[in-house]
Amino acid sequence: MKKIISLLLMVVIATALFAGCSNPVYDDLESFLNVEMVDVNANYTKITEEVGTWEGIQDDALLAKSLSDVLLPLVNDSLTKLESIAPETEEVKELKAKYVSVMNAYKEGFEGLLKGCETQDEATITSAQESLTNGVALLDEYNAALEELAAEFGAEIEY
Numbered sequence: 286m287k288k289i290i291s292l293l294l295m296v297v298i299a300t301a302l303f304a305g306c307s308n309p310v311y312d313d314l315e316s317f318l319n320v321e322m323v324d325v326n327a328n329y330t331k332i333t334e335e336v337g338t339w340e341g342i343q344d345d346a347l348l349a350k351s352l353s354d355v356l357l358p359l360v361n362d363s364l365t366k367l368e369s370i371a372p373e374t375e376e377v378k379e380l381k382a383k384y385v386s387v388m389n390a391y392k393e394g395f396e397g398l399l400k401g402c403e404t405q406d407e408a409t410i411t412s413a414q415e416s417l418t419n420g421v422a423l424l425d426e427y428n429a430a431l432e433e434l435a436a437e438f439g440a441e442i443e444y
Contacts, residue, residue: 311438313374317381318431318442321370325384328363332356332391349402352395360392376434383427390420 335355342348367385372378397413400406435442 308438310374310376310434311440313372313377314380314434314438314440317370317372317377318440322384325363325366328359328366332359335359345402345405349399352399352402356395357392357399360388360395363388364392380427380430380434383423383430387420387423387427390416390423394420 335351339348339351342351364385367381367388370381372381394413394416397409397416401410401413432442434440
């Protein structure tokens with residue numbers, strides 16, 4: 286009987302030790318990346334695939350259709366999904382805010398390109414391209430912050 290009680294006591298202590306070793310930032314980051322951002326990342330993949338089809342587009346109407354029917358709905362869906370994500374730690378909240386900035390820059394750029402297709406205004410198109418370039422720079426910042434946070438807390442990032 287003493288052996289059983291001792292064994293149960295060791296199991297309870299070991300469980301408590303392992304549970305006590307949990308890190309809230311690591312847990313929050315893992316949930317953010319592996320659960321909450323799955324659909325957002327899938328949208329981003331579709332965005333890059335759609336933009337990749339632009340190479341052969343010569344017609345502004347086809348570009349406008351791509352923007353209005355595919356890209357802007359994907360960006361808007363991502364922004365909606367991001368609104369519903371509520372990280373628990375400041376570190377992951379900051380990371381999320383960086384990604385929201387990326388999507389907002391893309392939205393501004395894609396909306397500008399759509400307007401430029403409709404108006405043929407070079408200044409509008411140039412401004413839209415600058416917004417998209419800014420979005421890429423913000424994405425680089427997000428990825429760097431993500432990798433830094435992951436390294437700090439021992440998480441692995443797969444692209």
